[in-house]
Amino acid sequence: MLRKKVLPVNDYTTVGKSVMRIDGLQKTTGETKYAGDIALPGALCLKVLRSKIAHGLVKNIEICEAMKVPGVVQIFTHADVPGINGYGIIVKDQPMLTDKVRFKGDAVALIAAEDEVSAEKAMALIKVTYEELPPLYDVLDAMKEDAPAIHEKGNILGIYKIKKGDAESALQCADVVIARKYTTQRIEHLYIETEAGVAYMDNDMLVIKAGTQNPHYDRRDVARVLGLPLNKVRIMQTPTGGGFGGKLDISVQCFLGLAALKLGRPVRMVYDRETSFIASGKRHPFYIDFTTAADKQGKLVAVKVRIIGDTGAYGSYGPATLNRGAVHATGPYEVPNVDIESYCVYTNNPFSGAMRGFGTPQMAFATESQMDLVANAVGISPVDIRRRNILKEGSLTATQQQLNSSIGIGKTIEAAWEKALQVMPGLGDENK
Amino acid sequence: MAEFHLETTVNGKSIVKNIDPSMRLLDFLRNVLHLTGTKEGCGEGECGACSVILDGELVDSCLVMAPQAHGKEVITIEGLAESGEIAPYQQAFMEVGAVQCGYCTPGMILAARVLLNNNPKPSKKEITRAISGNMCRCTGYTKIIQGVQTAASLKEAKDQQNVDIEFENLAEMDASRHAAKEGVTRE
Numbered sequence: 001m002l003r004k005k006v007l008p009v010n011d012y013t014t015v016g017k018s019v020m021r022i023d024g025l026q027k028t029t030g031e032t033k034y035a036g037d038i039a040l041p042g043a044l045c046l047k048v049l050r051s052k053i054a055h056g057l058v059k060n061i062e063i064c065e066a067m068k069v070p071g072v073v074q075i076f077t078h079a080d081v082p083g084i085n086g087y088g089i090i091v092k093d094q095p096m097l098t099d100k101v102r103f104k105g106d107a108v109a110l111i112a113a114e115d116e117v118s119a120e121k122a123m124a125l126i127k128v129t130y131e132e133l134p135p136l137y138d139v140l141d142a143m144k145e146d147a148p149a150i151h152e153k154g155n156i157l158g159i160y161k162i163k164k165g166d167a168e169s170a171l172q173c174a175d176v177v178i179a180r181k182y183t184t185q186r187i188e189h190l191y192i193e194t195e196a197g198v199a200y201m202d203n204d205m206l207v208i209k210a211g212t213q214n215p216h217y218d219r220r221d222v223a224r225v226l227g228l229p230l231n232k233v234r235i236m237q238t239p240t241g242g243g244f245g246g247k248l249d250i251s252v253q254c255f256l257g258l259a260a261l262k263l264g265r266p267v268r269m270v271y272d273r274e275t276s277f278i279a280s281g282k283r284h285p286f287y288i289d290f291t292t293a294a295d296k297q298g299k300l301v302a303v304k305v306r307i308i309g310d311t312g313a314y315g316s317y318g319p320a321t322l323n324r325g326a327v328h329a330t331g332p333y334e335v336p337n338v339d340i341e342s343y344c345v346y347t348n349n350p351f352s353g354a355m356r357g358f359g360t361p362q363m364a365f366a367t368e369s370q371m372d373l374v375a376n377a378v379g380i381s382p383v384d385i386r387r388r389n390i391l392k393e394g395s396l397t398a399t400q401q402q403l404n405s406s407i408g409i410g411k412t413i414e415a416a417w418e419k420a421l422q423v424m425p426g427l428g429d430e431n432k
Numbered sequence: 433m434a435e436f437h438l439e440t441t442v443n444g445k446s447i448v449k450n451i452d453p454s455m456r457l458l459d460f461l462r463n464v465l466h467l468t469g470t471k472e473g474c475g476e477g478e479c480g481a482c483s484v485i486l487d488g489e490l491v492d493s494c495l496v497m498a499p500q501a502h503g504k505e506v507i508t509i510e511g512l513a514e515s516g517e518i519a520p521y522q523q524a525f526m527e528v529g530a531v532q533c534g535y536c537t538p539g540m541i542l543a544a545r546v547l548l549n550n551n552p553k554p555s556k557k558e559i560t561r562a563i564s565g566n567m568c569r570c571t572g573y574t575k576i577i578q579g580v581q582t583a584a585s586l587k588e589a590k591d592q593q594n595v596d597i598e599f600e601n602l603a604e605m606d607a608s609r610h611a612a613k614e615g616v617t618r619e
Contacts, residue, residue, distance in 0.1 A: 018529070020526050020527075021526065021529075021531055021532075023534070024525070024526045024531045024534075025522060025526065026534075027531050027534030027537050028518065028521060028522045028525055028526065028531060028534075028537055028538075028541060029469070029509065029510070029512075029513040029518060029522070030467075030468070030469020030470070030508070030509035030510050030513060030538045031469070031513075032534055033468065034468075034471070034535065036468075036471075036472070037462075037468035039466065189569075190569060191533070191535075191569055192471070192473045192479060192481055192533070192535040192536050192567060192568070192569050193471070193473070193533070193535045194472075194473070239533075239534065240533060241471070241533045241534070241535030242533045242535060242569045242570060243533075244569070272475055273473070273474045273475055273476070
């Protein structure tokens with residue numbers, strides 16, 4: 001086998017060097033075409049009617065009056081979805097147009113019109129009759145056995161467990177035990193560019209250009225809901241004006257695909273900011289019950305953690321987020337005895353998905369707060385407790401992965417401490 | 433519906449159009465003149481992605497009605513690009529890495545341009561204030577502030593020499609990029 005000679009860093013053209021963004025110039029001149037900037041002659045404007053209730057069954061959708069509005073070309077409902085009406089990154093639980101509403105903002109009808117004004121007029125004339133169901137906004141309520149089922153299989157989408165050693169005995173014998181509850185809030189990504197896209201038929205090929213972080217996944221889901229073979233769907237990612245995980249989920253893609261396919265005309269869809277807020281995924285709110293045990297020297301002996309993540313109406317990246325939340329619950333610290341369980345739970349809130357860190361930022365808040373409390377109880381500094389427990393070469397993680405190289409966290413802590421002493425002189429005297 | 437007879441100057445060109453009087457300046461620029469460098473972010477004057485220069489002042493074009501531009505001069509990012517005026521900003525923003533997703537970039541550059549025209553040597557605080565109406569979700573602003581500082585010195589150098597200086601670094605970077613690409617192809 002031929003092996004390439006390993007070059008020193010200086011010989012690479014990009015590694016270790018500052019390079020110019022390949023698309024930077026066009027972005028400074030305003031030439032870059034984001035999805036909303038693409039002009040397709042004769043493109044129809046698409047708007048989605050979204051539910052104003054959080055939980056309920058769609059009994060009837062009356063579109064006759066709306067269809068009479070001049071400029072309206074077609075109105076689609078769940079009955080018009082040609083393929084399997086469910087998409088999603090991990091679990092295919094989100095309908096493109098729904099007959100069961102699971103959050104305020106679920107898509108009920110899709111309007112295709114010659115212009116925005118007619119689309120909006122039509123939207124106001126569609127009458128939807130619901131059979132309302134009691135909404136569940138709280139994960140603990142949703143987990144109760146007699147809670148109404150938001151999805152057929154129940155409200156607990158997944159449970160992820162990590163067990164190592166004997167956490168229970170360690171907790172009982174430990175010198176210091178700190179138990180606290182933490183909650184984190186729902187967060188919107190707020191990319192500056194709202195969701196947008198265009199679609200058209202190129203002979204029998206459906207072409208969708210959209211602001212997305214996930215063109216390959218989009219392709220699979222669009223083909224699925226439209227009942228098309230994969231090779232008849234082409235997704236092109238336009239320059240994306242921010243995503244932060246929020247554009248991993250389907251937004252406009254299926255709507256564009258359905259309308260272009262059924263009407264044979266180019267279509268365009270741009271969310272306004274309000275729709276973007278209502279319809280997009282959020283960071284999972286976490287409910288964390290955290291117990292940490294340590295010996296007199298501040299060496300961690302056990303953690304017991306229970307995490308509940310509110311994935312809202314749909315799974316999206318929820319299973320991965322709660323899985324990662326569990327895996328990272330011990331933080332960058334070595335803990336010999338571990339008992340972690342995390343739950344991904346449906347509610348009638350806006351759906352939660354991926355956002356920068358997949359559950360790790362939520363856990364870091366709890367884990368690091370616990371470290372400070374343990375340090376305080378033991379009588380050592382927050383820096384020292386981290387020094388004594390930090391992952392280093394050879395350490396075992398909560399999942400028994402042995403770390404054999406590239407463990408930079410110890411160095412990072414020392415560098416941060418050094419910097420802290422520089423910018424906050426005197427800190428070391430009282431807190432070394 | 434009554435139409436409004438709009439006479440305005442956009443990027444140095446005089447424009448005469450009959451338009452819907454309820455049209456926003458943002459929609460006039462994007463949909464009528466097809467100048468899509470001006471972006472819509474929030475639609476309510478919070479994010480500054482739609483910033484344009486109206487008679488020398490930075491405005492959110494989503495909050496300005498198109499008829500308000502009557503008899504006035506509008507400059508968009510395309511106007512800076514066409515006049516060649518954008519080069520110091522381009523070089524500065526690219527050099528320091530102030531461009532990421534790029535969606536806020538046109539608005540940021542126009543905000544910087546208004547600042548540097550009025551105040552060629554701004555302090556960091558003055559820069560921060562000048563771009564405070566323009567939101568960026570990628571950079572954390574540090575690089576953008578550096579970009580404006582760098583642009584200020586490039587503009588100063590350009591003004592002092594009173595000639596068009598060659599932006600060698602840009603050309604160099606471009607050349608090395610092409611070389612790198614070719615290199616990859618050969619591998």
